Amino acid sequence: ALGLTPYDVYKHTGFLKHLMIRTGRNVSTGAPEVMVNFVTSCYKPELLVPLVDRITKISEVVSVVNNVNTSVGNTSVGEQEYTLYGKPTITEMLRGLTFQISANSFFQTNTKQADVLYKLIGDSAGLKGDGSEIVLDLFCGTGTIGLTLARSAKHVYGYEVVPEAIADAQKNAQLNGISNATFVQGDLNKINETFGKEFPKPDIIISDPNRPGMHMKLIKWLLEVKAPRIVYVSCNPATCARDLDYLCHGVEEKGLRGCYELKRVIPVDMFPHTPHIECVCLLELC
Numbered sequence: 001a002l003g004l005t006p007y008d009v010y011k012h013t014g015f016l017k018h019l020m021i022r023t024g025r026n027v028s029t030g031a032p033e034v035m036v037n038f039v040t041s042c043y044k045p046e047l048l049v050p051l052v053d054r055i056t057k058i059s060e061v062v063s064v065v066n067n068v069n070t071s072v073g074n075t076s077v078g079e080q081e082y083t084l085y086g087k088p089t090i091t092e093m094l095r096g097l098t099f100q101i102s103a104n105s106f107f108q109t110n111t112k113q114a115d116v117l118y119k120l121i122g123d124s125a126g127l128k129g130d131g132s133e134i135v136l137d138l139f140c141g142t143g144t145i146g147l148t149l150a151r152s153a154k155h156v157y158g159y160e161v162v163p164e165a166i167a168d169a170q171k172n173a174q175l176n177g178i179s180n181a182t183f184v185q186g187d188l189n190k191i192n193e194t195f196g197k198e199f200p201k202p203d204i205i206i207s208d209p210n211r212p213g214m215h216m217k218l219i220k221w222l223l224e225v226k227a228p229r230i231v232y233v234s235c236n237p238a239t240c241a242r243d244l245d246y247l248c249h250g251v252e253e254k255g256l257r258g259c260y261e262l263k264r265v266i267p268v269d270m271f272p273h274t275p276h277i278e279c280v281c282l283l284e285l286c
């Protein structure tokens with residue numbers, strides 16, 4: 001009756017594609033903050049008004065956004081985003097820092113375990129803590145890993161493809177009074193010879209790709225730049241094993257020689273009651 005027809009991926013008809021709900025915490029009160037994200041096939045906010053009116057009676061709902069995705073595909077990221085109620089972001093706290101998160105920015109779903117994960121990443125990074133080292137945070141999302149390391153580093157450089165995540169990372173640096181972090185939007189699958197010219201040689205590289213792992217171009221660059229230590233974080237054991245093998249043993253058909261030794265792999269249960277596992281892997285230059 002409201003005209004909220006579900007989107008049919010075969011016929012490419014209908015309105016509602018996805019409903020995403022994210023939770024965070026109010027930084028001052030610690031109270032839950034909820035973001036509701038309607039992903040729709042076109043922009044018809046009038047259809048959502050009755051629903052938004054009801055949802056916003058729930059006091060924890062502080063953000064309602066509408067991502068409009070007109071493509072025939074079924075992804076949850078819109079080409080346009082509209083704020084229908086409240087603010088366009090929610091906040092979350094991790095390892096003593098505050099993070100602002102937009103609907104389309106990656107943020108670990110399990111905050112409690114993310115705290116454990118980031119502590120292990122910090123331990124593996126093994127920064128001296130004297131502020132002398134350069135950290136490169138690849139696939140940085142909203143800047144979480146780099147920002148938790150920034151206080152012990154000389155400078156953190158973060159790279160990420162999603163523009164909204166980079167905007168969040170920059171705001172998150174400001175929000176936490178961190179001035180030694182630079183976040184750059186870029187596609188790490190499409191790097192060319194200029195990549196790496198805009199920052200000093202890293203002492204520690206963190207790489208936290210999504211499930212497909214790292215592109216061969218990035219593997220090649222890592223084998224050329226030879227940072228003393230790489231912390232590889234992965235939620236896909238298959239691509240993780242492949243990329244670790246490339247970094248340690250090289251890629252014969254591409255003429256690349258491996259130059260790292262795998263020191264340890266620590267699994268972290270980020271997704272309880274599922275077969276998925278996250279791994280923190282420490283590689284050192286041979």
Ligand SMILES: C[S@@+](CC[C@H](N)C(=O)[O-])C[C@H]1O[C@@H](n2cnc3c(N)ncnc32)[C@H](O)[C@@H]1O
Pocket residue numbers: 105106107108138139140141142143144145159160161162165186187188189190208209210
């Ligand atoms: C597993 S998440 C990690 C995010 C962040 N390190 C964290 O802990 O919150 C992977 C990130 O890689 C980004 N990403 C995916 N493909 C990319 C690419 N080709 N180039 C740069 N970033 C990419 C995603 O947008 C996402 O933010």
